[in-house]
Amino acid sequence: MKAIIMGCGRVGAQIASMLDSEGHDVTVIDIDPGSFRRLPPTFQGRAMVGNGIDQDVLKRAGIHGIDAFAAVTQGDNRNVMAAQIAKHIFNVPKVVCRIYDPIREEVYHSLGLETVSPTTLGARVIKEALES
């Protein structure tokens, strides 16, 4: 599949390298060119500097006709906005959005966005570990 990962932090870089090593066509976008050092030397995909909430940047990254889009920058609002642009303006079939704030996650989940809250997930896993 063709995928765009917005945000090349620890999570973004890891998703990108996992998809890439499985043979998928991956483009990573980040506003900080220094972030691309997190990609492994074996990475075959594209790394592009730009702001993922800018529709022109998304077009240049080839968002028309991709299969999947993940918004995993540090900013919840940026992720929410980029994910909604990908879903509603560019009709990307699979859009996943990271939202740290559990309340905002709930709001956007109820709006039909596919959301992941590392806060909720992390808290649950750690609590389970403490109790086991």
Place this chain on the structure above:
Amino acid sequence: MYVIVAGGGKVGFYLGRALLEEGHEILIIEKDAKKCQNISEELGGVILHGDGCEVSTMNEAGFARADLVIAVTGDDEDNLVICQVGKLRFNVPRTIARINNPKNEAIFKRMGIDITVSATNLILEHIQQELPSHPLLHLLDLHNFGLEVVEVKIPRGSRTIGKRIRDLSLPPDSLLSLVVNKVRGPQIASGDTMLDEDDEVLAVTKAEHEAALRAAILGT
């Protein structure tokens, strides 16, 4: 009316002050403590220190009883989220968002934000009015009906000079209403109206036919 202004920069401050002068109940939300202090000294206790994107701040600010929320921070993504969460979680009846990148207007409208204001677009429109060479000028957008009023100036050498309006192949749902000629002055357009160099043509069209209308009037 209870109006909440998210963002206490220059826009938020002057907007808040103007609304206060009009007798509205207002509250400005601002993250920066220093800005909060300045606003509180100038306007009194109408300021809340906090992140307007956080639901807890929204609760404290009383989003649930707000008649209007105006998001004027410098970040489009924050303005979008403030308005969306305000609508969805607090049922705020009307939301207005400031947009910095004019291209974001479509997604804001799509996500149900009632009104968007783009300073960039406003300035661009003024530049277009000052630059007579610009081929098509937006005069008015009637968003709810998908209609717009535009102005097209007939440039020198245009293939439509000397043609009558009935001879133009206009796109559907388009109407030429007024032709302003340098010598003859404004004329209500009819099929017989002949186009001349430098004429300013006012037309009503649907947004999707804008390009076709321009091509028809300019003969390109």
